[in-house]
Amino acid sequence: MSTPEGSPETPAPAEPAAEDKKLVTLARSTRARTRAAEGAAVRDADGRTYAAATVDLPSLQVSALGVCVAMAVASGATGLEAAVVLTDADAVTPSDLEALRDLAGSGVPVHRGDAKGALQGTATT
Secondary structure: OEOOOOOEOEEOOOOOOHHHHHHHHHHHHHHHHHOOOOEEEEEEOOOOEEEEEOEEEOOEEEOHHHHHHHHHHHOOOOOEEEEEEEOOOOOOOHHHHHHHHHHHOOOOEEEEEOOOOOEEEEEEO
């Protein structure tokens, strides 16, 4: 599936790198713990990880990736190396790709998977 603001989504790697498996685990446990619509995790340029779930309050709605980007920015991150979002959606939203691109620039892999953590596809910012 093509992502309007990023690269076309390609099949996810059969065997993700160890660092990306950690992101999957963090996103999966965060989503399960909160019972949120999405769970996400990102790794910044210094190797620090941030995990979050969708925020869906009457007065505030933020995607899981949006929360991760905000956490990274608030922690002083200057870039991102990779992201994972576990969702029922067919693609990463253009606004999430744009937020990731704002912080990390282009070329950052964004892996999309299901609630169980099985990766379905990869786009890049």
